[in-house]
Amino acid sequence: MSIYDIEVTHINGNKQQLSDYRDRYMVIVNTASQCGLVGQLEDLEELYQTFKEEGVVVLGFPSNQFMNQEPLGNEEIQTFCETTYNVSFPLFEKIDVNGDSAHPLYQYLVKETKNKKIKWNFTKFLVAPEEASITRFAPTTSPKKVKKEIELLIKSN
Structure with missing residues (x-):
């Protein structure tokens, strides 16, 4: 199994295969509107706008598994996200990222990154095209650091 075999559901209910992003860099992040780190949405949007023409997409997955910091409906x-942080990158349905009910995407990402459970909102994963690499970033790691990693990967290709 690969990440591209996984189906996700957009926040509007439309289904999509991650294989649609096979040739792109994916920044996958679990979000929460009431989290102290929510300001990262602004930096994630900037990252998306800066690199979308170069094949980078940010994928946001809201989750309410950490102190009920995502009480809102889809x-x-x-x-x-749109009105407060001008988010235009794809958002998906609220999911679980840990435990038996974790979405298959997060089960896969955790397995591929040394089986460390998701510690908090805004854990970020950078998946290179064709799944050449998966890099995990802590919740407190700024999207600006992810941006630097993307720049390095793009230059090396």
Whole structure:
């Protein structure tokens, strides 16, 4: 199994295969609107705008598994992200990222990064095209550091 075999559901209910992103860099992040790190949405949007023409996409997956910091429903999450942080990158349905009910995407990402469970909101994963590499970043790691990693990967290709 690869990451590209996984199906995800957009926040509006439309289904999508991650294989659609096979030739792109994916920055996958679990988000929460009431988290103290929510300001990272602004930097993630900047990262997306800076690199989308170079094949980078940010994929946001809201989760309410950490101190109920995502109490909003899917429509409310979308409105909040768009109006407060001008988010235009794809957002997906609220999911679990840990435990038996964890979404298959997060089960896969955790397995591929040394089986360390997701510690908090805004854990970020950078998946290179064709899944050449998966790099994991802590919740407190700034998207600006992820940006530097993307720049290095793009230059090396």
